[in-house]
Amino acid sequence: MRYLWKRRLLHLFFPTRCPVCGDIIGAMDCFCGECSGKLTAYSGSFCIDGADSFTAAFVYDENIKPAVFLLKDGTDGNASYALGSFLAEKLRADGTDKRTDVIVPAPMHRRDIRRRGFNQSLLIAREVSRLLGIPVEEKAIAKSRHTRSQKELSRVSRTVNLRDAFTASPDIKGRNILLIDDVCTTGSTLREITAALKKAGAASVHCACCCKTPQQKYESES
Numbered sequence: 001m002r003y004l005w006k007r008r009l010l011h012l013f014f015p016t017r018c019p020v021c022g023d024i025i026g027a028m029d030c031f032c033g034e035c036s037g038k039l040t041a042y043s044g045s046f047c048i049d050g051a052d053s054f055t056a057a058f059v060y061d062e063n064i065k066p067a068v069f070l071l072k073d074g075t076d077g078n079a080s081y082a083l084g085s086f087l088a089e090k091l092r093a094d095g096t097d098k099r100t101d102v103i104v105p106a107p108m109h110r111r112d113i114r115r116r117g118f119n120q121s122l123l124i125a126r127e128v129s130r131l132l133g134i135p136v137e138e139k140a141i142a143k144s145r146h147t148r149s150q151k152e153l154s155r156v157s158r159t160v161n162l163r164d165a166f167t168a169s170p171d172i173k174g175r176n177i178l179l180i181d182d183v184c185t186t187g188s189t190l191r192e193i194t195a196a197l198k199k200a201g202a203a204s205v206h207c208a209c210c211c212k213t214p215q216q217k218y219e220s221e222s
Contacts, residue, residue: 003130004028007081019067019079030082031067038063042090042212048187050194051179052204055096057086060183060211068211071120071182080120083182083210084127091178096206097132100178105136106193107143107166124210125180134178141168141196162188166196173201184209 007016011027018025018032025032031039040063042056058064070079091097105125113119122138129136145165177197181190184207194205 016078019070019077019082020063021066025078030078030085035063040064044212044215046184046187046212046215048190048194048207050191050198050205051207053094053096053099053206054184054187054190055087055090055094055206055208056184056210056212057083057090058211060185060213064211068183071123072116080123080127084124085131087124087180087208087210088128088131091128091208092132096178096208097134099204100134100176100206102140102172102175103129103134103136103178103180104140104172104193104197105138106179106181106189107141109143109146111146121181124182128178128180128208137172139169140172140177141166141193162192166193168196168200168202170200172197174203177202177205179205179207181207181209183211183213185213 008027015024016027016029017023018029018035020031020035023032030036040059040061042059044056046054046056048054060068067079067083070077071083103125105119105121108116108119108121122136125136128134143165144167147162147165179190179193179197184190190207190209194207197205
């Protein structure tokens with residue numbers, strides 16, 4: 001209840017805006033009606049090696065891209081609230097919330113956090129946590145080695161780039177993890193984090209992201 005009043009109060013001084021087009025919307029709204037109607041819900045089937053399930057809210061396309069850019073360029077605005085709300089709804093619908101007991105956001109290297117100012121996956125994880133009542137464990141895994149940006153690389157290079165880049169805490173032993181990231185492309189990041197969590201003793205790892213890119217782009221890559 002306190003969170004809801006805080007959003008309504010902030011809305012009086014800093015009106016809530018649609019994270020796609022920038023139009024003013026209601027204090028508790030995620031997107032404006034027009035943009036919401038253009039978004040494509042993800043209904044595909046995708047597997048992360050080693051993970052127990054995979055969930056995504058939207059297909060990553062030109063319609064949702066502006067909201068993701070708000071997160072990635074360090075602005076955020078209403079983006080984490082909107083994306084996190086839809087992801088939480090999808091996780092509740094497919095029952096993943098009943099199979100997990102702790103949320104772990106995909107980590108960023110400290111150098112990248114200093115540049116951006118925050119970890120966008122953590123912001124999304126907090127929104128999901130608020131709606132599903134599952135606690136967030138920010139320090140369950142760390143990115144101990146700086147890597148190149150994944151978007152610059154091919155499928156094979158993405159895997160090599162992230163090898164041994166993540167270190168999980170032994171405190172997650174026996175826990176059922178909900179691993180959250182913003183966008184999934186080939187699944188390399190989620191796969192490497194899942195492997196680190198399982199190696200540290202996680203009972204299960206359920207991967208979730210706000211957006212999943214169309215897979216066709218990578219089918220011809222070796």
